[in-house]
Each structure stands twice: as structure tokens, then as C-alpha cells.
Amino acid sequence: MLDAKIPKGKLEDKWTEYKGHCKLVNPANKRKLEIIVVGTGLAGASAAASLGELGYKVKAFCFQDSPRRAHSIAAQGGINAAKNYQNDGDSIFRLFYDTIKGGDYRSREGNVYRLAEVSANIIDQCVAQGVPFAREYGGLLSNRSFGGVQVQRTFYAAGQTGQQLLIGAYQALERQVALGNVTMYTRHEMLDVVVIDGKARGIVCRNLITGELERFFGHAVVLCTGGYGNVFYLSTNAMGCNVTAIWKAHKKGAYFANPCFTQIHPTCIPVSGDYQSKLTLMSESLRNDGRIWVPKKQNDTRKANEIPEEERDYYLERRYPAYGNLVPRDVASRAAKERCDAGYGVGTSKQAVYLDYASAIQRYGKAEAHKHGIDNPSPEQIKQMGDEAVKEKYGNLFDMYEKITGENPYEVPMRIYPAVHYTMGGLWVDYELMTSVKGLYALGECNYSDHGANRLGASALMQGLADGYFVIPYTIGNYLADEIRTPVIPTTHPAFEETEKNVAERINKLMNIQGTETVESLHKRLGKIMWDKCGMSRNAEGLKEAIEEIRALKKEFWSNVKIPGSVDEFNPELDKAGRVADFIELGELTCIDALQRDESCGAHFREDHQTPEGEALRDDANFMYVSAWQWKSNDEWELHKEDLVYEEVHPTQRSYK
Amino acid sequence: MEHYNMNLTLKVWRQRNSKEKGRFETYKVENISSEMSFLEMFDVLNDRLITEGKDPIAFDHDCREGICGMCSMYINGKPHGPWKANTVCQLHMRAFKDGDTIVVEPWRAKAFPVIKDLVVDRSAFDRIIQAGGFISVNTGNAVDANAIPIEKENADKSFAAAACIGCGACVAACKNSSAMLFVAAKVSHLALLPQGSPERKTRVVSMINQMDKEGFGACTFTNACEAACPKEILVTNIARLNHEYMMASFESDK
Ligand SMILES: Cc1cc2nc3c(=O)[nH]c(=O)nc-3n(C[C@H](O)[C@H](O)[C@H](O)COP(=O)(O)OP(=O)(O)OC[C@H]3O[C@@H](n4cnc5c(N)ncnc54)[C@H](O)[C@@H]3O)c2cc1C
Ligand code: SF4
Numbered sequence: 001m002l003d004a005k006i007p008k009g010k011l012e013d014k015w016t017e018y019k020g021h022c023k024l025v026n027p028a029n030k031r032k033l034e035i036i037v038v039g040t041g042l043a044g045a046s047a048a049a050s051l052g053e054l055g056y057k058v059k060a061f062c063f064q065d066s067p068r069r070a071h072s073i074a075a076q077g078g079i080n081a082a083k084n085y086q087n088d089g090d091s092i093f094r095l096f097y098d099t100i101k102g103g104d105y106r107s108r109e110g111n112v113y114r115l116a117e118v119s120a121n122i123i124d125q126c127v128a129q130g131v132p133f134a135r136e137y138g139g140l141l142s143n144r145s146f147g148g149v150q151v152q153r154t155f156y157a158a159g160q161t162g163q164q165l166l167i168g169a170y171q172a173l174e175r176q177v178a179l180g181n182v183t184m185y186t187r188h189e190m191l192d193v194v195v196i197d198g199k200a201r202g203i204v205c206r207n208l209i210t211g212e213l214e215r216f217f218g219h220a221v222v223l224c225t226g227g228y229g230n231v232f233y234l235s236t237n238a239m240g241c242n243v244t245a246i247w248k249a250h251k252k253g254a255y256f257a258n259p260c261f262t263q264i265h266p267t268c269i270p271v272s273g274d275y276q277s278k279l280t281l282m283s284e285s286l287r288n289d290g291r292i293w294v295p296k297k298q299n300d301t302r303k304a305n306e307i308p309e310e311e312r313d314y315y316l317e318r319r320y321p322a323y324g325n326l327v328p329r330d331v332a333s334r335a336a337k338e339r340c341d342a343g344y345g346v347g348t349s350k351q352a353v354y355l356d357y358a359s360a361i362q363r364y365g366k367a368e369a370h371k372h373g374i375d376n377p378s379p380e381q382i383k384q385m386g387d388e389a390v391k392e393k394y395g396n397l398f399d400m401y402e403k404i405t406g407e408n409p410y411e412v413p414m415r416i417y418p419a420v421h422y423t424m425g426g427l428w429v430d431y432e433l434m435t436s437v438k439g440l441y442a443l444g445e446c447n448y449s450d451h452g453a454n455r456l457g458a459s460a461l462m463q464g465l466a467d468g469y470f471v472i473p474y475t476i477g478n479y480l481a482d483e484i485r486t487p488v489i490p491t492t493h494p495a496f497e498e499t500e501k502n503v504a505e506r507i508n509k510l511m512n513i514q515g516t517e518t519v520e521s522l523h524k525r526l527g528k529i530m531w532d533k534c535g536m537s538r539n540a541e542g543l544k545e546a547i548e549e550i551r552a553l554k555k556e557f558w559s560n561v562k563i564p565g566s567v568d569e570f571n572p573e574l575d576k577a578g579r580v581a582d583f584i585e586l587g588e589l590t591c592i593d594a595l596q597r598d599e600s601c602g603a604h605f606r607e608d609h610q611t612p613e614g615e616a617l618r619d620d621a622n623f624m625y626v627s628a629w630q631w632k633s634n635d636e637w638e639l640h641k642e643d644l645v646y647e648e649v650h651p652t653q654r655s656y657k
Numbered sequence: 658m659e660h661y662n663m664n665l666t667l668k669v670w671r672q673r674n675s676k677e678k679g680r681f682e683t684y685k686v687e688n689i690s691s692e693m694s695f696l697e698m699f700d701v702l703n704d705r706l707i708t709e710g711k712d713p714i715a716f717d718h719d720c721r722e723g724i725c726g727m728c729s730m731y732i733n734g735k736p737h738g739p740w741k742a743n744t745v746c747q748l749h750m751r752a753f754k755d756g757d758t759i760v761v762e763p764w765r766a767k768a769f770p771v772i773k774d775l776v777v778d779r780s781a782f783d784r785i786i787q788a789g790g791f792i793s794v795n796t797g798n799a800v801d802a803n804a805i806p807i808e809k810e811n812a813d814k815s816f817a818a819a820a821c822i823g824c825g826a827c828v829a830a831c832k833n834s835s836a837m838l839f840v841a842a843k844v845s846h847l848a849l850l851p852q853g854s855p856e857r858k859t860r861v862v863s864m865i866n867q868m869d870k871e872g873f874g875a876c877t878f879t880n881a882c883e884a885a886c887p888k889e890i891l892v893t894n895i896a897r898l899n900h901e902y903m904m905a906s907f908e909s910d911k
């Protein structure tokens with residue numbers, strides 16, 4: 001049985017209790033303790049900076065050319081916090097409750113409550129660092145709404161919230177680099193964890209410029225390596241996002257939890273051709289003001305603007321009057337798929353729905369005219385002022401849409417379709433964010449915690465920063481307090497030798513295949529299997545087929561992949577090959593997990609388990625647990641279960657009607 | 658939007674590593690869709706080169722959404738190519754027509770040495786930030802966020818400066834390889850906020866010193882940087898930087 005080490009006591013006292021009793025490390029000893037932080041996104045940069053400030057000796061790693069480029073930079077819409085600045089009934093409890101419910105009752109109460117509790121401190125910390133959040137004319141912070149909630153608790157910086165938060169954390173990190181507390185290694189890719197006597201003690205990396213393998217020691221290793229949605233090939237993730245770091249940790253004993261919980265985001269720019277390398281998100285914040293619709297007539301070939309109001313089906317408003325366009329992502333995505341599959345899709349591919357700003361532009365235009373004292377504004381004036389107002393809120397997103405599609409969203413509705421976006425699954429961690437390997441931690445999107453079977457919008461940034469700024473600085477001390485007598489282990493230790501040897505052998509094996517198919521092409525094929533059979537809806541038969549197909553693809557990869565260049569140089573194709581090899585194995589486990597979880601919940605939709613209205617139908621009696629998979633050998637895993645105990649909330653059928 | 662296909666000639670800078678000399682190589686690409694992005698066109702070309710047993714062209718990229726600042730190609734004499742306020746990853750092939758010849762080079766500046774082909778080393782920017790591009794506040798030291806009201810106009814200006822993605826196009830566009838726009842963006846972002854005030858004087862001086870040490874050139878106000886900047890960072894920020902620098906120097910004279 002897995003022990004999550006949740007502190008005893010009342011829900012709202014657990015974290016305070018923990019902090020009051022966890023072990024501490026005194027400043028002199030902190031200077032002797034070394035910590036490795038892999039990844040410098042919101043989770044990694046905030047952790048490395050905070051641990052450096054505390055006096056630990058930190059080494060931080062990223063594969064990009066600068067820590068500022070981590071994928072967190074691309075987050076658009078916002079970050080949640082239970083500040084209740086809008087006086088609209090928000091509270092820690094409500095944020096906690098919304099998150100548990102949004103996750104379809106598959107996350108841990110203790111963790112989620114702590115997340116809600118520290119959320120307010122995050123906003124304070126970011127503002128102190130100079131993060132330029134949007135403000136009102138009075139000089140105070142502005143908020144917007146996101147899906148799955150009825151309060152306005154999302155803080156934002158236009159459509160660039162992730163960028164501004166990451167720059168804040170990056171600057172804090174660089175300050176620690178300047179002070180000598182953190183050493184930063186860029187263009188370094190972690191390729192394995194070194195485990196000595198059951199404890200994580202270091203990593204082996206490839207220097208991506210020279211190709212050399214390098215060894216690093218740490219008394220503890222903290223993985224903050226982000227999401228792995230690219231297992232589907234096409235996703236909204238950056239091109240480099242991968243599973244490699246946590247997959248290597250998995251093979252060294254860290255359990256992998258809930259891989260089948262993948263978030264498909266409802267509002268992305270649809271696929272346009274088979275050369276397509278990635279999909280672009282149109283932020284959920286657009287659902288604040290935009291209205292989603294399809295024609296009422298099947299296979300309607302008229303242009304959007306030619307379809308009269310009464311012939312449009314605003315299907316989210318129709319099906320979910322209480323939340324309308326702001327239902328959670330899993331619900332909105334399935335509803336779009338349902339309409340398109342039934343023949344109501346729009347655009348050339350018919351795999352798209354409209355996201356329409358016409359009525360928002362009208363509404364804002366009239367309000368602006370009123371503000372400027374114009375009593376009888378002309379339609380042109382309204383349109384112009386409305387365009388301006390929308391531009392201020394969403395300008396960069398509208399520009400991006402236009403650059404990609406060549407269409408002007410101020411004039412014609414955007415076409416959107418769901419796309420892979422976020423991975424709720426990841427390494428299993430306990431309350432202290434420690435994996436099942438001692439001294440090995442996982443923070444941010446790469447762990448599985450907090451979001452259950454579906455993440456609410458604007459909660460990933462919150463979780464990454466909560467983990468890095470406010471959780472790990474306490475919980476890692478509780479472990480390191482017992483490590484103050486462990487001397488620095490030289491990297492000539494046999495375990496380092498052995499690990500590096502294995503990494504080198506694998507790389508050589510890849511390079512020596514010299515087959516005929518490119519990495520990209522094999523990756524695309526994996527993505528297609530995953531999307532078709534383990535995507536927005538799944539069934540047992542399809543999953544069984546997918547497992548077989550992926551196993552065959554794995555054989556093909558290892559006998560026919562073609563990698564150019566050599567080992568000892570800058571070789572992005574080689575880096576990619578290693579990542580795709582890991583994606584293939586993860587894809588297999590994902591399908592195994594999806595098959596084993598014989599229920600629907602949140603983003604995991606099994607066609608044979610749905611309500612008469614087509615909503616996900618949970619099976620709490622049999623599946624109220626976290627699935628944590630232990631790697632045994634090639635194609636073989638053992639399932640461990642962590643039962644979820646709800647003391648505060650009572651799981652019900654989720655309703656947004 | 659009408660879609661069309663085109664055949665193109667590419668002249669691309671190839672350089673094995675920082676030590677070897679580089680040269681242009683010519684490639685023909687066919688049937689390129691106007692809907693593709695510029696980098697997807699490179700993907701197609703690279704896929705072909707790999708299949709033919711040749712070395713693919715190395716280029717930096719990650720988000721492909723115009724926000725990470727990783728992509729960096731100098732196209733037909735312009736950093737990030739022909740579109741205004743744009744990054745290469747967001748440049749789409751409808752910017753070109755059938756039969757065009759496109760010349761692609763890396764950023765060229767002493768402070769940005771080439772690593773391979775179109776990939777350069779921009780770590781100098783990180784070191785400039787280390788010199789002072791931050792507010793010194795440890796985790797846990799913050800007051801309530803709304804305890805510091807900030808005039809919307811300043812907050813907006815600060816945000817506009819903070820939008821810099823650290824791509825280095827400003828340096829690549831400048832005949833002196835000056836990094837003034839990048840430094841000015843950071844100094845402005847922080848100087849316009851009350852939280853940034855206490856360190857205003859030391860920040861600007863140490864960032865400028867570091868910039869000089871890295872080998873970036875002087876600013877002679879040609880405004881080429883502003884024209885090339887994908888995030889439309891304004892040169893008025895350079896004026897603010899100069900003002901900040903003067904103020905800091907006067908103070909230290911006393
Ligand atoms: C387009 C988009 C928009 C989003 N918008 C929002 C939003 O508005 N609100 C919200 O809350 N969430 C949003 N999200 C989700 C959110 O951005 C991510 O979940 C979050 O930023 C992840 O942060 P992270 O620190 O865990 O990982 P990342 O930011 O992905 O960082 C991963 C780090 O790990 C490093 N790394 C990875 N593997 C290795 C390795 N093997 N060796 C060395 N280094 C490695 C990388 O270099 C990088 O530094 C969005 C996501 C996307 C894709
Ligand atoms: S100022 Fe503009 S061009 Fe220069 S680094 Fe920043 S975003 Fe790039």
C-alpha cells in the first residue's frame with residue numbers, strides 16, 4: 001500500500017502542523033548540502049532560486065540555451081489565487097473545492113488544500129519581484145474568469161502570463177547565480193538518475209553542444225521537467241517538451257501515476273496539413289467573452305457571417321446553462337467532438353467549431369461609447385471601440401491567430417478544435433513531493449499531484465510556483481536534516497561509472513542502427529496511434545490494438561531509425577531520437593493504464609461508461625484510487641494503488657448544468 | 658485566404674562548429690504550401706537531407722509560438738524575416754512567392770558566437786541579467802499584492818517593456834551589434850515599478866558595465882533595433898535607460 005504521508009489533523013491545519021514539526025537544517029549545514037534541480041520552468045526556477053536563497057548549494061539544468069526559455073514561458077491566460085479581491089465569494093475552501101470537483105474527484109484532499117492555501121502568497125511574491133500583472137485604473141490588480149468556476153480569481157498579464165511569471169522566477173534564479181549559490185548548466189540534458197543505496201545521489205547529462213557525458217552529484221535530486229503531451233506528436237507544447245527525465249527516473253524505481261489522464265484543450269487552432277509540427281492554443285480566457293457555436297444544419301457550407309443568428313447552435317450555452325461557455329475543458333472538448341462527429345463541424349476539414357467575438361465586440365463597443373458620453377453611437381463607432389477594447393485584452397492572441405491562419409478574427413469567427421495540452425499524470429509523489437525513490441522529488445507538471453483527472457485553467461502555473469516557492473523549501477529540509485553527515489560522494493563512485501556507461505551504450509546503440517526512417521516520421525506514427533485510440537474517447541478494443549501497435553513500432557524504431565551526424569557534436573536529431581524512444585514506452589504504459597481504468601472520469605472518457613447525456617460516468621466503488629505503476633522489465637509493469645479518502649467533500653456526479 | 662504551392666531556392670549558412678569557417682550552401686525546395694510556417698519548411702528540407710544521408714541544418718527553436726525567444730534566423734537581410742513585429746517561427750510561407758530565392762544566416766555579432774549553422778550562443782544576455790536585472794526579494798518576504806497600488810499607465814508601460822523575449826534580434830539588426838534595446842527593456846520594466854526603485858541606480862550601472870564587458874557595441878541611435886524587434890520594444894526605452902544612467906552617475910559623483 002502506498003503511503004502518501006498526509007499529516008494527521010483537520011484539513012485546514014495540516015500544512016501548518018507539518019511546517020511546525022518538520023525537521024530543519026541549520027544555515028552552516030545548508031552550505032554543505034548540494035541539491036540538483038533539473039528544469040528551470042516555473043517549478044524549477046522558483047525551486048532553485050528559493051533553495052539558493054536558503055543557502056543550499058544548487059546546480060540547475062535545462063536543455064534550452066537559457067533558463068528563461070522553459071515551456072512555462074508560453075502560458076497565456078493566467079494564474080489562479082484565492083485572494084477574493086473581487087469580493088465575489090472566493091475563499092481558500094472554494095478554490096480547493098473547485099479544484100477537487102474539476103478533477104472529477106481523483107486528487108488528494110490534503111495536497112489540494114495546501115495548494116489553495118499558498119496560492120495567495122504566490123501573487124504577493126510575484127508582485128514583489130516586479131511581475132507586471134494587469135491592473136485597473138485605481139492601480140489595483142485585475143482579475144478574469146476561467147472555466148469550471150463561478151468567481152473571478154485569475155490574475156493575468158494580457159495573454160503573456162506565463163512569460164511574466166517565468167521572467168520573475170528567472171530573474172530570482174539569475175540573482176542567485178550571481179551570488180554564487182546556484183550554478184546554472186544550460187544546453188544540458190539529463191539522461192539518467194544515479195541511485196546509491198536506494199537514494200538519489202546525482203545525474204548523468206549530455207552536454208548538448210559537445211556531446212560529452214557529464215556527471216553531477218547532489219544530496220537530493222529535484223525533477224521539474226514539465227509535461228510530456230508530445231507523446232501525441234501534435235500538441236500545444238513546445239517542440240522540446242519530453243518525458244525523458246522522469247522516464248529515466250521511472251526506470252530507476254519512481255512510480256508513474258495516472259498516465260492516462262491527459263488534458264485535451266478545447267480551443268486550439270485546427271490542423272491544416274500533414275507537415276504540421278505543432279498546434280497553437282487559443283487561451284481559455286477567450287471563453288470569457290467569446291461564444292462557441294456550430295450551424296444548426298448538418299454539412300452547412302455557408303460562410304460564418306452568412307448564417308443568421310437563429311440558425312446557429314450555441315451548444316455549450318444550450319447544454320450547460322449554468323456555466324455556458326465556461327464549462328471545464330474536458331466537457332467543452334467532448335462537446336466539440338460530439339458536434340463535429342455528428343456532421344456539424346465547420347471549415348474545410350469539418351473538424352472545427354466557431355469561437356465568435358462579434359457579440360463581445362458589440363457589448364464592449366457600446367460600453368465604451370457610453371463611457372465616452374456618446375449617446376447615439378453609429379454601428380461603425382461601436383465596432384471600432386469594441387475592437388479596441390478586445391484588442392487590449394486579447395490582442396496578442398488575435399494577432400497570433402491571424403499570422404497562422406491568414407484570417408482576421410475581428411471580422412470572422414475563429415475556427416477552433418481540441419488539442420492535447422497538459423498531462424495530469426506524472427511521477428507519483430507523496431505529500432512532501434518525494435517520489436518512491438528516496439531523495440528524488442518531482443515538482444510542477446511532471447508530477448501527478450493536485451489536478452486529478454482534469455486540470456482547471458490557470459491552475460498549472462499556480463501549482464508549479466506553489467511547489468517551487470512554498471512547498472519544497474520546507475519538505476526537502478525534512479529529508480536533508482538526516483543527510484548532514486553524508487559527505488559529498490565523488491563522481492568516480494562505481495554507481496556513477498555504471499550509470500554513465502549505460503547511457504553511453506544506449507546512445508551508441510541508437511547511432512549504430514542506421515536504418516531508413518527519420519525520427520520525426522516514427523514520432524508522427526506514434527502520435528497517430530495515441531490520438532486515434534487513446535485520445536478524446538477510448539474503448540477497450542481500441543486500447544488493446546494500440547498496445548500491440550506501439551510494441552510493433554518500438555521494434556521498428558530500434559531496428560530502422562536513421563540518425564545523422566555523430567555522438568560528439570551538436571546533434572539535435574540524436575537528442576530527439578532518445579526522447580522519442582522514451583515516448584514510445586510511455587505511450588504503451590498510457591494505453592495500459594487507460595485500459596485498466598475501466599471507468600470514465602474527467603479527461604479519461606471510456607465510451608462504455610457514460611451517462612445518458614454523454615457525460616463521464618465514474619465508478620467510485622472500484623476506481624477511487626491513484627494508479628501508480630512500477631516498472632519491472634520491458635513491457636511489464638506492476639500496479640500499486642493509493643486509495644483516495646475524502647473527508648471534507650462528498651464526491652457526486654459532476655454537474656455544470 | 659488563397660493557398661498556393663511554390664518552389665524556392667534557399668541559400669543557407671552552414672558552419673560545423675565555432676572553430677571552423679562557414680559558407681553558404683544552396684538548396685532547392687519544391688511544393689511548399691503557403692500555409693506552412695517558415696520552420697516547417699526547414700523541417701521538410703531537413704527530413705529530406707537526413708533521408709539523403711546528409712547533415713540537417715541546425716537551428717534553434719522551441720515554442721513555435723513567438724514567445725520563448727529561441728528561434729533566430731536572419732532572413733534576406735532582416736532578423737526574423739520580412740514581417741513586422743514577428744518571430745521566425747510565426748513567419749508563414751505566404752510571405753514568399755514561387756521562384757523566390759531566400760538567404761538565411763545566423764545572428765552575427767561578436768558577443769553571439771556561432772555554435773553550429775544557424776545556432777548561436779546568447780549566454781551573454783543571461784550574464785547581463787545576473788549583473789542586476791532583478792529585484793532583490795527573497796521568497797516569503799512579500800507584502801500583500803494590493804498593498805502596492807501602481808498607476809495603470811506605468812504598469813502598462815512596464816509590461817510593454819517586460820514583453821522582451823530575449824531573442825537578440827536587436828543586436829543582429831544593429832550595425833554596431835549593440836544590446837542597448839535589450840538592456841533598456843529590462844531597466845525600464847523594473848524602473849517603472851515602485852518595487853524596482855531601491856536598486857535603480859546600481860542596477861543600470863552594473864548592467865551597462867556587463868554589456869560592455871561582453872563585447873556588444875555602442876548605440877548610435879539608428880533605430881534598426883526597434884524595427885527588427887518582434888515584440889515592438891520602443892527605443893524610448895533607450896532614452897529612459899540613458900536618463901537612469903545619468904542620474905546614477907550624478908549621484909555617485911557626490
Ligand atoms: C500553450 C500553453 C498555454 C498554457 N497556459 C496556461 C495558463 O494560462 N495557465 C496555467 O495555469 N497553465 C497554463 N499552461 C500549463 C503550464 O504552462 C505548464 O503546466 C507549466 O508551465 C509547466 O511548468 P513546469 O515548470 O512544470 O515545466 P516547464 O516550464 O515545461 O519546464 C520544464 C523544464 O525542464 C527542462 N527539462 C526537461 N527535460 C529535461 C532534461 N531531460 N534535462 C534537462 N532539463 C530538462 C526544460 O529545459 C525546462 O527548463 C499552458 C500550457 C501551454 C502548453
Ligand atoms: S528587445 Fe526585442 S529584439 Fe531585442 S531581445 Fe528583446 S524582444 Fe528581442
Ligand code: FES
Pocket residue numbers: 717718719720721722723724725726727728744745746747
Ligand atoms: S520558437 Fe519560440 S519564439 Fe520562435
